[in-house]
Amino acid sequence: MDALQLLNTHVKLLAFDFLTLKPIPHEPTSFCRKGKRLSRAETVGIVVSRDFKPNRFLKFDIDDGTGCIPCVLWLNQETSRHFSRRCPSDVRLISQMATEFSSLVQLGVIARVRGRITSFRGNLQITVSDVVIERDPNSQILHWLDCLRLARNCYDKVAIAPKA
Amino acid sequence: MATIASGALVTLEELLPSSPHFKHGISLRVTGKLQDYDVETAIAVIVDRNASLKVDTQHLNLNLRIGSIIQFIGELLLEPDHEAVLKARVGRNIDGMDLNLYRQSLQLLRDFQAGR
Numbered sequence: 007m008d009a010l011q012l013l014n015t016h017v018k019l020l021a022f023d024f025l026t027l028k029p030i031p032h033e034p035t036s037f038c039r040k041g042k043r044l045s046r047a048e049t050v051g052i053v054v055s056r057d058f059k060p061n062r063f064l065k066f067d068i069d070d071g072t073g074c075i076p077c078v079l080w081l082n083q084e085t086s087r088h089f090s091r092r093c094p095s096d097v098r099l100i101s102q103m104a105t106e107f108s109s110l111v112q113l114g115v116i117a118r119v120r121g122r123i124t125s126f127r128g129n130l131q132i133t134v135s136d137v138v139i140e141r142d143p144n145s146q147i148l149h150w151l152d153c154l155r156l157a158r159n160c161y162d163k164v165a166i167a168p169k170a
Numbered sequence: 171m172a173t174i175a176s177g178a179l180v181t182l183e184e185l186l187p188s189s190p191h192f193k194h195g196i197s198l199r200v201t202g203k204l205q206d207y208d209v210e211t212a213i214a215v216i217v218d219r220n221a222s223l224k225v226d227t228q229h230l231n232l233n234l235r236i237g238s239i240i241q242f243i244g245e246l247l248l249e250p251d252h253e254a255v256l257k258a259r260v261g262r263n264i265d266g267m268d269l270n271l272y273r274q275s276l277q278l279l280r281d282f283q284a285g286r
Contacts, residue, residue, distance in 0.1 A: 021176065022283060052199075054243060054260050055174045069243060071179040071199055072283065114232070114260045143239075143267035147275045154282050 016048040016120045017161060020153045021073030024049065025130055027123060037123050037130070040162060047132055048120045049075050050140065050149035053111055061085070064108040068119060070146070076131040077119055079108055107137040116140040118149075177243035177260075179276055182221035187252065194248040200225075200256060201241045201264070201272065207234050213255075216240060218269075224255045232261045239264050 013036065024047060027037040036043045051070035058064050064079040083089050083101040111117055121134040140146075177199035180191050191198060200223060202216030212228040225242050227234065234240065244258035 020279075020283075023286070052241075052243060052260060052262065054177075067174045069174070069176050069199070072176065072279070074174050074176045076173075114230075114262045116262070143264040144271065147268070147272055150275050150279050154278060157282070 012161070013043050013045055015044075016046045017044050018048045018149065018153050018156055019161075020150070020157075021049065021051070021068070021070045021075045023072075023153070023157070024075055024123075025073055027130055029125055035122070037125075042161065045123060046121065047123050048118065049077075049132065050116065050118045050146060051075070052146075053113055053115050053117050056111065056113055058108065064111060066111050068117060070149070075119075076126075076129065077121070077134050078124075078126070078131055079104055079111070079134040079137070081105060081108060107134065110137055110139050116145055118145070179279070181273065181276070182216070182218040182223050185221065185223060185254065192246070192248075192254065194246065196246050197243070198246055198256060199241065199243045201239065201267075201269070204234055204236055204238050204240050207236065214240070216242070224253070225261075226255055226257045227261060230258055230261045233263070235263075239267055239269070 027039050027044065030036045030038050030043065036045050049068050049070060051068040053066050054069045054074065055067040056064065062082050064081060066077050067074045068077055081104050083097050083104065089097045118138040118140055119132055119134055120136040121132040124131055124133045175197035177197045178191055179199050182200060182202050185192060200216065202218040202223065204214055205217045205222065206215040212226060214225045214227050214234060216223055216225060241262050241264050242256055242258040243260040244256045247255050247257055249255060
């Protein structure tokens with residue numbers, strides 16, 4: 007798997023690893039890990055904080071045992087100018103889905119969260135696009151092992167440029 | 171929203187006075203079988219192999235059943251007699267978790283972190 011393919015992949019990173027990603031100058035949507043550009047991430051952990059502002063956002067922290075990843079789930083799709091050019095029925099669906107996700111994220115649940123890697127006031131976070139609540143009590147362990155395997159066998163591999 | 175401290179992963183057997191995790195106020199994630207629960211004080215006792223820990227559950231809204239495997243995240247409080255109590259802020263029932271897999275994976279995770 008080359009560096010180009012990782013850019014739009016939801017990379018499974020442990021929190022201690024995620025929190026060391028470096029911003030790339032002039033590329034606000036990409037972050038650097040060991041020389042590779044990343045833009046999306048997936049995490050699994052226990053929801054340990056919840057700050058809910060109706061119709062604005064839900065901020066929460068995911069603790070995976072190696073660190074806490076701040077997450078933000080936007081709930082302002084129907085009033086945000088960012089969505090004003092999109093089809094109203096699509097925006098309504100996105101908004102409904104975000105509202106549903108926000109009700110699932112409760113203190114103590116194990117959540118699998120996917121989204122864009124972003125930075126707010128210099129702190130890394132995930133801008134959430136998907137939330138799944140894990141019912142299997144082993145899901146946290148399996149995520150750790152996935153992260154270890156992927157880091158060693160995929161993410162840490164140095165990309166070799168194809169020969170001309 | 172203030173940054174929340176991550177609960178360091180420890181087994182109850184590792185939580186000895188000589189452990190670097192045996193400090194007042196440190197955030198921990200602990201796992202054990204619920205052995206006892208006092209409704210009046212909301213103090214639970216969890217056990218794992220030969221070790222046990224008291225957990226203050228007064229801030230939790232959790233259905234505690236004796237014999238269940240429970241995981242808590244919270245801050246360790248050391249009382250004057252050096253007895254440790256975890257003041258839990260999060261708790262979850264994890265009946266069905268493979269505890270042997272958990273212990274083995276925890277070691278792999280630590281080795282991985284140490285190698286970074």
